[in-house]
Amino acid sequence: MAIKVHGIPLSTATMRVVSCLIEKDLDFEFVFVDMANEEHKKHPFLSLNPFAQVPAFEDGDLELFESRAITQYIAHTYASNGIQLILQDPKKMAIMSIWMEVEGQKFEPLASKLTWELVIKPMIGMGSTDDAIVKEKEEQLSKVLDIYETQLTKSKYLGGDSFTLVDLHHIPNIYHLMNTKAKALFDSRPRVSAWCADILARPAWVKGLEKLQK
Amino acid sequence: MAIKVHGIPLSTATMRVVSCLIEKDLDFEFVFVDMANEEHKKHPFLSLNPFAQVPAFEDGDLELFESRAITQYIAHTYASNGIQLILQDPKKMAIMSIWMEVEGQKFEPLASKLTWELVIKPMIGMGSTDDAIVKEKEEQLSKVLDIYETQLTKSKYLGGDSFTLVDLHHIPNIYHLMNTKAKALFDSRPRVSAWCADILARPAWVKGLEKLQK
Numbered sequence A, B: 001m002a003i004k005v006h007g008i009p010l011s012t013a014t015m016r017v018v019s020c021l022i023e024k025d026l027d028f029e030f031v032f033v034d035m036a037n038e039e040h041k042k043h044p045f046l047s048l049n050p051f052a053q054v055p056a057f058e059d060g061d062l063e064l065f066e067s068r069a070i071t072q073y074i075a076h077t078y079a080s081n082g083i084q085l086i087l088q089d090p091k092k093m094a095i096m097s098i099w100m101e102v103e104g105q106k107f108e109p110l111a112s113k114l115t116w117e118l119v120i121k122p123m124i125g126m127g128s129t130d131d132a133i134v135k136e137k138e139e140q141l142s143k144v145l146d147i148y149e150t151q152l153t154k155s156k157y158l159g160g161d162s163f164t165l166v167d168l169h170h171i172p173n174i175y176h177l178m179n180t181k182a183k184a185l186f187d188s189r190p191r192v193s194a195w196c197a198d199i200l201a202r203p204a205w206v207k208g209l210e211k212l213q214k
Helices: A012-023 A067-077 A090-123 A131-151 A165-177 A183-187 A190-200 A203-213 B012-023 B067-077 B090-123 B131-154 B165-177 B183-187 B190-200 B203-213
Strands: A003-007 A029-032 A056-059 A062-065 B003-007 B029-032 B056-059 B062-065
Touching: A003 A012, A012 A067, A012 A165, A012 A203, A056 A067, A062 A067, A062 B090, A067 A165, A067 B090, A090 A131, A090 A165, A090 B062, A090 B067, A090 B090, A131 A183, A131 A190, A165 A183, A165 A190, A165 A203, A183 A190, B003 B012, B012 B067, B012 B165, B012 B203, B056 B067, B062 B067, B067 B165, B090 B131, B090 B165, B131 B183, B131 B190, B165 B183, B165 B190, B165 B203, B183 B190
Parallel strands: A003 A029, B003 B029
Antiparallel strands: A003 A056, A056 A062, B003 B056, B056 B062
């Protein structure tokens, strides 16, 4: 059954799913969504995702959206493919779940706003960076990264001792922010800095970039 | 092994966990956190949750935070207790995961801001309601609830045909908003309105309120 990802390379949520599929050695078809012409706001795309956002995902007759729901489906359904991205021990899985939620609830709202202001907004001509928003979000993200720095003294990766969905979910925003002044937030914390270097160097991530951005 | 929930009754995240434990027929000790005296910003609470937020959770030697990570741990670990709050079929579970993410990423940021402005902020003397924020968030929440109204034509509950964590995660914010002018957003959509009435009448939710708010 064919796997399809509908999205655009610039979308962090799209790249999250693509990177997951490559970590799991799964073949897929990438379907470019012409967002400039608002294809995502029209049918048939809206039947795949009523929120009119990329990515949407198909695996045979199963249709999904929300990038983190998709990666969890992939990690569970294709557990024996590629590397394990979830943990088998229930207590370790519970700890991992904490940091999945931290990424979604604490990191993403700040990092995605910074990615928007510093990278995407100027790139697509939606206006110039709002420095006041950047300052506010950088200050808030600093506090989150202080906690990450401490957590990374307890385990090599953020959700445990091996690379999991927790780390994978962070990569796309960190990738974009590493080309901005927000890089300093990550570089100034030794363990966070080493963790970023590690996860950005994942062959699956690099391969995903090459596949979509060529 | 004793289960402990550290929190306050007014906290939607605390009530999310309490309601889940009662749905699963699990005994627990409720530990009140004196947030007025900033107990949550000091040790030992910070060792339970470095983000200084309630709830924190203990099950024997396992310590967790982030309410949705806690409910998922409870639902998986105590699968044979009380009612099933997750789905066994992998494809149905994937659909359920979409709506778990929608709650966390789309509903919660808007509903919790409205709960803050309309209920909590005036109640704890942090100032008066900001009407401009309320207007903006109500408009955004309306669009989310339009999609809920459509989804509830496809299944009785938001994540499938039975009550699951998806619905449970929504209850605390909806409970608060039903005593505000934002109630109209829910009442004006017939299926959303019926769904709200159904989930707010859950005996576990009512019992949780009685247990904590007496």
